[in-house]
Amino acid sequence: MFRRILIEDWTTIFTIVAFVTVASIYLTMLYRTLRLKRNEMDHLSNLPFTEDSAASIDSRSSAKRHE
Amino acid sequence: MSARSLTIEYNDKIVRQFMIASIIWGAVGMLVGVLIALQLNFFQLNFNTSFLTFGRLRPLHTNAVVFALVGNMMFAGVYYSTQRLVKARLASDFLSGLHFWGWQVIILSAAITLPLGFTRGKEYAELIWPINIAVALIWVVFAVNFFWTLARRHERSLYVAIWFYIATIITVAMLYIVNHLSVPTGLFHSYGIFAGVQDGLVQWWYGHNAVAFFLTTPILGIMYYFLPKAANRPVYSYKLSVIHFWSLVFVYIWAGPHHLLNTALPNWLQMLGMTFSLMLWAPSWGGMLNGLFTLRGAWSKLRTDPVIKFFAAGVTFYGMATFEGPLLSIKSVNALGHYSDWIIGHVHAAALGWNGFMAAGMFYFLVPRLWNKPLYSQALANLHFWLGLVGILLYVAAMWTSGITQGLMLNSTTEGGTLLSYPNFLDTLNTIRPLMLLRVVGGGLYLVGWLLMAYNIYKSVKGASAVNGTIEVVVEDDVPEEERPLGAMVTLWNPPVIFSALGTLFACVWMFGGPFLQIVGAIGTALSVMVAWVHFESKGKRWADWYERLLVSAAPFTVLTLIAVAIGGLVQIIPGIVSHQAASVEDRLQIPYTPLELAGRDIYVAEGCYNCHSQMIRTLVPDVLRYGDYSRLGESIYDRPFQWGSRRIGPDLARVGGKYPDSWHYRHMEDPRQISTGSNMPSYPWLNENDTDVAALPAKIRVQRMLGVPYAEMTSEEIQAAVDAQATEITAGLKAEGIYIAPDKQIIALIAYLQQLGNYETVTENVASRPNP
Structure with a gap:
């Protein structure tokens, strides 16, 4: 089954197959990404900034210290 | 809501x-x-x-x-x-x-x-x-x-x-x-x-x-x-x-x-x-x-x-x-x-x-x-x-x-x-x-x-007091349909996945198939692309909806990521596993190690020799001039683990066997600077003191047989006898050069291993030198 790919001379075609494969992934993702909605992008890129409120003392650690 | x-x-x-x-x-x-x-x-x-x-x-x-x-x-x-x-x-x-x-x-x-x-x-x-x-x-x-x-x-x-x-x-x-x-x-x-x-x-x-x-x-x-x-x-x-x-x-x-x-x-x-x-x-x-x-x-x-x-x-x-x-x-x-x-x-x-x-x-x-x-x-x-x-x-x-x-x-x-x-x-x-x-x-x-x-x-x-972050969140009990995660069925049964799978399948048939399947694969690939394009043109919103819902669906996202990363490995590894077996090797084939050589190899691996020495003569003129004929795929086909190495702090050892006498290896391992002035290799005096673990060999050879290495079936006594015979031969040779060492020491097994590196049997004539049909 794999004789052609292993034994025969595929040198000339492999780089092209690899390029086409990768380019199709790049272009597909590029297209999908460019089509994403602006408000959705803003929402996603701001997710790290949904801040925690004031930190609370680690109850378990402090309990241990007071034991 | x-x-x-x-x-x-x-x-x-x-x-x-x-x-x-x-x-x-x-x-x-x-x-x-x-x-x-x-x-x-x-x-x-x-x-x-x-x-x-x-x-x-x-x-x-x-x-x-x-x-x-x-x-x-x-x-x-x-x-x-x-x-x-x-x-x-x-x-x-x-x-x-x-x-x-x-x-x-x-x-x-x-x-x-x-x-x-x-x-x-x-x-x-x-x-x-x-x-x-x-x-x-x-x-x-x-x-x-x-x-x-x-x-x-x-x-x-x-x-x-x-x-x-x-x-x-x-x-x-x-x-x-x-x-x-x-x-x-x-x-x-x-x-x-x-x-x-x-x-x-x-x-x-x-x-x-x-x-x-x-x-x-x-x-x-x-x-x-x-x-x-x-x-x-x-x-x-x-x-x-x-x-x-x-x-x-x-x-x-x-x-x-x-x-x-x-x-x-x-x-x-x-x-x-x-x-x-x-x-x-x-x-x-x-x-x-x-x-x-x-x-x-x-x-x-x-x-x-x-x-x-x-x-x-x-x-x-x-x-x-x-x-x-x-x-x-x-x-x-x-x-x-x-x-x-x-x-x-x-x-x-x-x-x-x-x-x-x-x-x-x-x-x-x-x-x-x-x-x-x-x-x-x-x-x-x-x-x-x-x-x-x-x-x-x-x-x-x-x-x-x-x-x-x-x-x-x-x-x-x-x-x-x-x-x-x-x-x-x-x-x-x-x-x-x-x-x-x-x-x-x-x-x-x-x-x-x-x-x-x-x-x-x-x-x-x-x-200081350790603190944990807290956050107030608003939990909505009713999530709109378009924001709900995708189920398994919808994840896989949708246009982008179906057309991608069909295209990949036909492309594989085209690449790997025989003369008839090649034609089927090529036509199938072309049809998949064309039908996908037409479908996308007419039902593009379904494609977009699927992708956007995928972004809020962790499990389907994970499955598709797994597929994306698995493709490369499968394409590269499966042909190798199927075809690169000893049975299909051309040119040269490795000779399985004797029991003593196998024990020596395991010592070589345990000491981490591969960290400084490769066993792979590359298809490059300077490598061949320095170390000998380039390494063939079949010459290490039974090696577990392979020892091709990644760094040469010392020279390649793929063909070191027979290059020097046993006494050279003995003295070199005892103190490398006796032989090679300026060497930075450690001395290995404990190899002269530690015994070779012969008792472990029956289990090791049994596993090697199980994994396909063509060892004849041997009893523990036969393994011991084979080890004794080869070790005695090596120690006798050393004794003739004034080196007295017991045959059961690790250095003897290691010498046995090093001296067979580069041995092979010729299976067929060198492929590269064959005339074209």
Whole structure:
């Protein structure tokens, strides 16, 4: 089954197959990404900034210290 | 729609634990690194003791840095950021604790077993099988805890950092399990199920992607969370981060064969490895630029904020290393750089610059938040940065210079390319000694900087109360249809997946099929593309809806990421496993080891000889001139583990058998400088004292037979008799030269092994020399 790919001379075609494969992934993702909605992008890129409120003392650690 | 408010307290205790573990183990790993770098300059620092030789400590250094420093740092970053990005506490405190303590026990086990010589003999995969099982189990604990947390999240969208974490978890599991498939021969020893070229391919599929999915993707996720937080502005381009993710996870997995360029690995695999490595430039630099541009408008902070300093430099080193990696994957460049210190310089630019600096930046960011107290000293943190930066630059520049110098000397020929300019390997080694010493200075400075950070953090948290972050979330009980996660059926039964699967299937039939199937495959591929295009034109909204709902559906997203990363491995590994068996080898075939030689080989592996000596004469003229005829695929077809190596601190040994008398090897192992003036190889006096473990041989040969090595069935007595006969012959020869040694000592088994290296049987005439039909 794999004789052609292993034994025969595929040198000339492999780089092209690899390029086409990768380019199709790049272009597909590029297209999908460019089509994403602006408000959705803003929402996603701001997710790290949904801040925690004031930190609370680690109850378990402090309990241990007071034991 | 009804909604209610909920207060969540994050589990930040686990973040603190992993962070502290990373700092401590990182110091240990770097200390061992400085020691082994010194050993290369001063052989006396091997202390004539088996536990502290370079061959045994180098795996400890690499494992400590990869799994202990970066592993613990990664877990800290993943747990801290994931909780905040999905607005949920980690699902299980018990699983979090089990993950932490289980991982530390694994690291401790590695720190004990590796110096004792218990190893599988494959780089970054040295740990023995019981530890492998523990790693797999703890990784499952990590995965369950992570995905369970995602299932309980209060933020439906999945930020891109979470994507990188998902890719890390599933890909590392896949890589680790496949590369560690072994059959035990005892409690501390096993043979892998893959051998020779298959083992080489699987090992570097794992090894390269351990770099990709253990040292890179989780840190990229960390970059996408912590860098915007530190700069106080969103990532430069979220769109670019999406393209970065998908292209990186798809392309990275194909690049493993670039570790085996110009070797006996079939050429089509080498070419795939090289081509995909070159195409990695685009996503890597896209990610690097996205990171750096996130600092737009915040560059002034570089002067004052150590967190930004470390992140900016770390991302810059990511860019440098990901430029250098593809460059080294070009076959002609690799002919110069491979087996030299250039690779060591490349690896350390990434490990120290990218991983180490990102870790430091993240720790300096976390400490004030996890203990609610300012950092003890900004000045010390700045000093750490400059010491680390100068250390990296010294280290990397020294290794680049050393590697290129040694590569040029080893490849240099004269008399019209028919003679080597530097036939003595030691000439090349001794030329780079000053540079190897400069590496110690660079590494030492980096270690001092790391210790300063440890001191700074210790002073910061001393007397402070540990705090956990909290957040108020609004929980909606009724989620609109379009925001609900996809079910399994909808994930797979939809136009994009169906047409992609059909196209891939027909393309495989086209590539791999016979004359008739080729035509079917070509027509099927073309039809799939055309019908998909027509469908997309008419029903494009269904395609868009599917993708957008995928972004809020963790489980289907995970399955599709797994498919994306598995394709490259399957295409590369399955043909090799199916076809590269001993039965189909042409040209030359390895002769199985005698029992004594097998015992000697296991000693060779246990001592970590592969850390300095390759067994692969590349298809390059200087290699052939120096070491003999180039290595054939069949000559190591039974080797478990394969020992092609990745660095030549000493010469290649593929054809050392019969080159020197037994007495030469005896004296060389006793004290290399008796034979080779200026050698930096350790002495191995314990090989003359320790007995060969003959009792383990029946189990080992039984496993080898089970895995397909053509050993005749032998009883324990027959194995013992074969060992005795060969050992007695070797000791008699030594005795004739005035060397008295008992036949049951390890040195005899090792000599037996070394003297058969390069033996083979001829199966068919050399393929390359056959006339065309």
